[in-house]
Amino acid sequence: MQAKRRDGLNQIYQKKEVIEDSFFKGRASKSRASGNKVLKNRLSKDDREAYIMISPFFIFFVLFVLVPITVNFVNSFTNYNLGKTRGFVGLENYIKLFVDRDFLRSLWNTLIYAAFSVIPLTVLGFITAVAVNGRAKIFYITRALFVFPYVTSMVAVSMIWLYMYEPTTGVFNKILISLGFEPLKWLFDEKLALLCLIIMNIWKNIGYVMIIYLAGLQSIPENLYEAGKVDGASEFKMLFKITIPMVRSISFFIFVTTSIESFKTFEQVRIMTGGGPVNSTTTIVHQIYLRAFSEYKMGYASAISIVLLIIIFAITMMNMKLGKGKGQNDEI
């Protein structure tokens, strides 16, 4: 197969060389303004073919991404609640947000969740990546192992941790009791519940951070370390003086992606705590879900969605503004 394909390509190349110059040089230089009629026809035919080829995707994309986001924006100014009439209420939904204690609590929870997930994830992910960045067989096996939680679905992960946190039958309390400590209420404790979710999140996503960092580590030129060795620097010193500065832009990227992911937190909240106890684990997306699908306040839920969208866009923009031109990993 491979050989056949290569032959085919070779033939194509050979034919190409014969006629290359006259026609394609002109086209390759992007001279659109050329008066050449043949070229013009050719281009428009290209255009048409391009439009036909991208149309299946763009039909889906426009209908199910762009239209919904527009509908969302429009709905956020209405009191729409499925079925009944859609009345324009201006900024009322947005003003209500500022005094909605549940929403403010969810915003706060999400911020805490993001902050306390992102920092440990970045640090621990980096440590893991540095530790497994070797050629021995044990490193290959453990690398795969670290990614396992990441490919497991959030539902499955939530189920496992739900069992471990369970106050009566769970593993953590059994360990605490056998060590002679008082058992804790974990997810049923207002102060602990969010922390429980954060720990689980770190466990699940460390593999992702590790993958990104590993790629970064492997792109650091080897000669920097050789130079370091010649100068007699210890491995730890090189870690701080070479590795960490070289992966700065990657760290920033990880910071951004993991915070965006944290802001989208929903599944584990719905499955493990239902937002409780006393709203101590409710998140922004969980509020959207509750408003929209248990109270049918579609307008209000849309307003919360828009707030979430603005937050995520702000983080992304920050990434584009600040993330550029730092470190070596800014290839296209």
Place this chain on the structure above:
Amino acid sequence: MELIDTDKKTKKKVISANNDREKKVLIAKPCARAADVLDFYKISTLIVVVLFAVVTAIPFIIMLSVSLQTMKEIYSPELAFIPKELQFVNYAKAMKNGAWGRYLFNSVYVTVIVVIISLLINSMTGYVFARIRFKGRNFLFILLLVGMMIPPQVTMVPLFIMMKKFPLAGGNNIFGAGGKGLINTYAGLIIPFIAGSFGVFLCRQFYMTFPQDIDNSARIDGCSRFMTFIKIYIPLSKPVLASLGILKFTGTWNEYNWPLIMTNSDNMKTVQIALTMFRDEAEILWNQLMAATIVSSLIIYALFLCLQKYFVAGILAGSVKE
């Protein structure tokens, strides 16, 4: 004999020379003590690896162990990693607790269709953006990138409304009123996953690395753009299709939010939704729940182990900034 001896001698000489050089380095920087620290560094990384590996593995081991225990063992106050008797019957019981055949079929059906359609249209669109310079390309591409930033959680509410009001489906009239629309249908479950633009971006990145000459020469042979894509690009794009395929597969299979709001009949549940049914019962049957969790994750693990390389490549390609 002599040969070997001289060899040894020269070797020794070389070694001692090396040692001398190292000594010099050490003398020059007495604080470094390279050799000792190197060992310490290696040991500490090994400790980190083992420690992290244990922490990562324990929840999985617990899952496996609980799935093979009796409820009595689970309720006993002692911590038991190894069940007294392996209760494989838990798996059979779990699969009978609800129509698991149906749930698995639903998940497989939705996921496979999503993967096939998105591979087709994403690679084709990616090819066009990478290779054809058409009017409005930049604008459309920026639109696509903006679309990539919009999280599905934000469009969840309006999409649900649109699906419910979908014209001429599920008893709806042409204005989308009266019936249930696409709720509880496969179409409703599948469509939003196809609309994502990440795959286009991934394929475009990949096709950008191809030499432009390929297109030019295919053109001389009278190939249309579409035929060039089918005949030349598709056979060469196994890596990107594998990457996109496994990412789409895991993403769709693991999805919880969308099936949660789109389905309410037992017939249309996907495995992720079905798993949460154990949770909603008065007494959670942990052993069956863990058994079902393992069953629902096996396909993902198998795929991941087979296509690890492509999975990582896909994640990395998505992480590269534009």
